[in-house]
Amino acid sequence: MNDHDPDISSSAGRTNSPERQTPVTQTLDWNDGDMPYSREFGDHFYCQTDGRLECGHTFLTGNGLPERWSQPVSPESDFLIGELGFGTGLNFCETWRQWKLFRQPGARLHFMSFELFPMQRDEIDRALARWPEIDAERKAFAAIWPDQPTGHVVLELDDQTKLTVVCDPALDGVTAAKAGFDAWFLDGFAPSRNPAMWSPELMQALYDKTSPGGTFGTYAAAGFVRRNLQAAGFTVERRPGFAGKREMLCGKRG
Numbered sequence: 001m002n003d004h005d006p007d008i009s010s011s012a013g014r015t016n017s018p019e020r021q022t023p024v025t026q027t028l029d030w031n032d033g034d035m036p037y038s039r040e041f042g043d044h045f046y047c048q049t050d051g052r053l054e055c056g057h058t059f060l061t062g063n064g065l066p067e068r069w070s071q072p073v074s075p076e077s078d079f080l081i082g083e084l085g086f087g088t089g090l091n092f093c094e095t096w097r098q099w100k101l102f103r104q105p106g107a108r109l110h111f112m113s114f115e116l117f118p119m120q121r122d123e124i125d126r127a128l129a130r131w132p133e134i135d136a137e138r139k140a141f142a143a144i145w146p147d148q149p150t151g152h153v154v155l156e157l158d159d160q161t162k163l164t165v166v167c168d169p170a171l172d173g174v175t176a177a178k179a180g181f182d183a184w185f186l187d188g189f190a191p192s193r194n195p196a197m198w199s200p201e202l203m204q205a206l207y208d209k210t211s212p213g214g215t216f217g218t219y220a221a222a223g224f225v226r227r228n229l230q231a232a233g234f235t236v237e238r239r240p241g242f243a244g245k246r247e248m249l250c251g252k253r254g
């Protein structure tokens with residue numbers, strides 16, 4: 001996403017209109033050789049400062065992770081993370097890396113991501129090779145990523161970690177998902193570029209599928225996003241964003 005605050009920008013050619021339509025294709029440009037940029041959405045996939053560290057600040061810390069993983073676990077239920085926008089899999093690889101460091105014996109993580117335009121393996125490799133810290137996770141995940149990802153891609157990464165990527169519009173995927181999400185990573189491009197990923201209907205579907213005490217984290221700080229999350233039922237908190245960004249949002253289902 002944009003390093004500057006896209007939600008208060010008034011540059012020519014941008015719109016904050018929630019009416020803006022979701023593009024039907026996605027064409028990638030590669031800045032600096034390995035930084036994917038979506039031409040149709042007009043946005044980067046993560047901040048240009050360091051997407052991996054941004055994931056730690058915004059999505060992991062924003063959801064109280066990894067601390068929550070140290071709590072006693074029920075053997076019947078996985079810790080279920082939902083993500084809007086799988087993209088390169090950077091958030092997944094960084095989450096899996098930290099999960100391996102902090103998980104309890106017997107605990108299971110299920111990371112379920114909703115993605116309309118799944119990437120090809122060579123694109124994932126090209127983007128993620130930038131971070132040696134997640135080399136092991138990138139290689140293991142890319143090796144079993146399908147050539148033609150469609151429908152529900154279900155990958156067992158290790159005996160405590162499962163990844164599902166639902167290749168559909170996020171609203172359809174979340175609406176069809178079973179309830180029980182413990183944490184959400186809201187990562188659907190800047191709200192001004194892709195309002196469909198922040199709509200009242202989608203925020204309501206997220207809330208309805210969240211367990212009591214479940215949380216979300218996002219770099220977005222736009223007023224309409226905050227209001228949609230509050231209207232859905234979440235308690236919303238503003239925190240300092242990553243790399244000097246003034247604000248991000250996180251919150252909880254009571």
Ligand SMILES: C[S@@+](CC[C@H](N)C(=O)[O-])C[C@H]1O[C@@H](n2cnc3c(N)ncnc32)[C@H](O)[C@@H]1O
Binds near residue numbers: 046087088092187196
């Ligand atoms: C900011 S990127 C996500 C970055 C990603 N989490 C990562 O770790 O690389 C946003 C993603 O949302 C996807 N997307 C955009 N609109 C969508 C929609 N309506 N439903 C599902 N996915 C969508 C894009 O294809 C893109 O991959």
